[in-house]
Amino acid sequence: MTCAGVDVAKGHLDLAIRFGSEEVETHHFENSSHFENSSEGIAQLEELLCESDPERIVLEATGGYERPVSAALGAAGLPVAVVNPRQVRDFARATGRLAKTDEIDARVLALFGERIQPEIRPAPSKDQEVFSGLVARRRQLQKMKTAEQNRLGTTTSDAVRADIEEHLSFLEKRLAETERQIEMAVENSPLWREEKDLLCSVPGVGQKTAHVLMAELPELGEANRQEIAKLAGGAPLNCDSGQRRGRRSTWGGRASVRKALYMAALSATRCNRKIRAFYDRLVDRGKAKKTALVACMRKLLVIINTMMKNGTQWNPEYQASSA
Structure with a gap:
């Protein structure tokens, strides 16, 4: 198996290609105008990888710097897998690689691809990237607004108060504009419009939650129930050893999706009779209220x-049995 690892930094790229059990060939492109993390550098990297024809190209999620690279390689028909950096770091430690440089990271990524064989996912379309960016931007603006509102409540300076109020007014306008762009994107796409209507048919799921799920959980309707719960961080994970039976807990997954689902589940326990009945049943059995709420979130x-898999609207009788 030929696997490639690409370590992505803000200004440069490192590529390592592993030919089966042979030594890794490493290309370091730092300070090279031809292989910078730019459109020109990515094009040259793409050409090199097309010649090598690897079975899997592994990149780490690096806060957004990897997106232009993965999108370009995916558009060229190359098999790209974007993986969690924590998994790669744990793998490196497990294989005794404690040092960390860009070149070493590229080698580790190539070895990770060969041994672990992470799932290859198709690159999101340009429209999906734009939509996801708008939803993420709305979340950022809301965080800034909350932070400024908290500062407004504690400041004693009239000058600072006036400045914060002016900034809050600006943030309100930007939030409204971002919300308008999100709604326009959905309305202009028959597929997204249908998905939003389907999601909003569930009592407890509002328009903003639907936008988050559409933008940041595209696997909805394609993954099975265990996989989708893990992706959202809602699956209870075991912690057992020998005769010890530890307490199950939920962690990991996509934080933004988990937060949106948590609030939707909280709302559903009040307005969705099926989820409410499930919640009451768990509490009556002695489960803590928060544990019951997390179980409702997963359900x-x-x-x-x-x-989403069946393309059906909310039907309490049918959905209760299928879940």
Whole structure:
């Protein structure tokens, strides 16, 4: 198996190609105008990888710097897998590689691709990238607004108060404009419009939650119930050893999706009779209220996943049995 690892930094790229069990060939492109992390450098990297014809190209998620690279390689028909940096770092430690440089990271990524064989996912379309960026931007603006509102409540300076109020007014305008762009993007796409209507048919799921799920959980309707719960960080994970049976807990996954689902589940326990009945049943059995709420979050996600897979609107009787 030929695997490639690409370590992506802000200004440069490192490529390592592993030919089966042979030594890794490493290309370091720092300070090279031809292989910078730019459109020109990515094009040259793409040409080199097309010649090598690897079975898997592994990149780490690096906060957005990897997106232009993965999109370009995916558009060229190359098999790209974007993986969690924590998994790669744990793998490196497990194989005794404690040092960390860009060149070493590229080698580790190539070895990770060969040994672990992470799943290759198709690159999101340009429209999906734009939509995801708008949803993420709305979340950023909301965080800034909350931070400024907290500062407004504690400041004693009239000058600072006036400045914060002016900034809050600006943030309100930007939030409204971003919301308008999100709604326009959905309205201009028949597929997204149908998905939003389907999601919003679930009591407890509002328009903003639907936007988050559409933008940041595109696997809805394609993954099975266990996979989709893990992606959202809602699956209870075991912690057992020998005769010890540890406490199950949920962690990991996509934080933004998990937060949106948590609030949707909280709303559903009040307005969705099926989720409310499930919640009451768990509490009556002695489960802590927060544990019961997390279980409702997972059940709601599984129901939504089934709806997306079948293309059906909310039906309490049918969905209760399928979940």
